[in-house]
Amino acid sequence: MITIGAALDAVLASARPLGAEEVPLVEALDRVVSETVTSPTDLPPFTNSAMDGYAVRGEDLTGDRQSLRVIAEIPAGSVSVAHVGAGQAAKIMTGAPLPAGSDTVVPVELTEPASHAVTVGSSVVIGGSVTAGANVRRRGEDLSSGATLLAPGRVLGPADLGLLAAVGLATVRVSKRPRVAILATGSELVAVGEPLGPGQIRDANSITACGQVLRAGGQPRLLGIARDDREDTCRMLAQALEADVVVSSGGVSVGEFDLVKEMLEELGVDRRFWGVKVKPGWPLTFGVKGDTLVYGVPGNPVAAMVSFELFIRPAILKLQGRSDVYRPCVDAAAAERIKPTKQRVELPRCRLIRGAGGWTFARTGPQGSGALRSMTLADGLALVPAGYPGSESGATFPIMLLDGTSNVRPPFPE
Ligand code: AMP
Ligand code: MG
Secondary structure (H helix, E strand, O other): OOOOOHHHHHHHHHOOOOOEEEHHHHHOOEEEEEOOOEOOEOOOOOOOOOOEEEEHHHHHOOOOOOOEEEEEEEEOOOOOOOEEOOOOEEEOOOOEEEEEEOOEEEEHHHHHOOOHHOOOOOOOEEOOOOOOOEEEEEOOOOEEOEEEEOOOEEOOOOHHHHHHHHOOOEEEEOOOOEEEEEEEEEEOOOOOOOOOOOOOOEEOOOHHHHHHHHHHHOOEEEEEEEEHHHHHHHHHHHHHOOOOOEEEEEEOOOOOOHHHHEEEEEHHOEEEEOEEEOOOOOOOOOEEEEOOEEEEEOOHHHHHHHHHHHHHHHHHHHHHHHOOOOOOOEEEEEEOOOOOOOOOEEEEEEEEEEEEEEEEEEEOOOOOOOOOHHHOOOOOOOOOOOOOOOOOOOEEEEEEEEEEEEEEEEOOOO
8 A cells, every 4th residue: 555645656757647638618618718818908908097076187186176168078888089188178088088177086976066067168166176187997907918817727706707708808718628438346336326236326426426527627428337347347437438538436445355456457558556555445447548637546435435535636636737726724623533554544524613722623524435425514624643642632633624715735644
């Protein structure tokens, strides 16, 4: 068996970023930018008013109640040829281009009479004080043409997409989403929705893996259930190998019907490791065929999910060109006794609780590697070293969160 760190090194060494594709903005949310994007334009593209009011010459604002003659009206979306001279003003709406000669906008709230009563040719009285240059959004003040908008590896959020739209870029080049083939192995398994026979259980792993793959930006493809016989297992694994990543669950332990490792070997998958010093999830196997990353995760649902978190999610993120492939960690004090561990690092599922003295954690009920409820309640996985002698409450451990991303690898113990 190898350490968590060595297994992760092996996985990441095999994961080479996929190519890029161009997508429309409405399909680009959460996608990963594949090349530097620079702005083709200034933003704002022209100097404009930040308020509804009157465009004036700042030097005309003496502070007294002064009267200015209105020479134009400029709604948003139109451009005025007017030139604002001394003693003049142009009625202007938010977003309209500032007319020549003006450099300041007096908000309508500081003027009399009411805006609707002011027409071109009439006068407006400035009632309050306004600093010269105020209430104007200058061309390029947010962003100048040629400035870097997005760097490679950036995960696109709503604001990024809005910014791309604002500068007129209708599409963006992003990393391809890894295709992830998911299959379950086990003659006892039945797809959800199908009737259960005696001794049968439902396939949960395909569904959890599908969710985990989507969250990591991959494209899941559910292949279904392979029975524990050579032909069925081999046929489905062969089909799965067309994807960028294969996630097969079950059949990798030491049972008589655990055929996955042998079938992968027959299919030419080059095994990199089998067995990791971790609980839950020790029987994980990983290999490669061409550029395809092939995982056989254990069948117990918690073990399958934890294997994904530790070793599959980082690879799916790296395939998309990301460097923040890890989960963030926090230190927290155990709110309960921690039992001694044996040869494997143990990862109890835990809830975090914010107390007066900082974060504490408590395990989420029964911790069997098949007890999926322990995952549903969990904020993170506590990292308890192998050979740990045990401790009373209060001992501090790193907690690997089950949400968020980080560039920093969690301090996996050995
Ligand atoms: P295995 O790794 O094949 O020895 O399976 C270990 C345990 O996980 C057994 O109790 C299986 O019935 C169970 N199991 C395997 N695959 C699944 C699955 N897809 N969904 C739910 N339980 C599973
Ligand atoms: Mg099995």
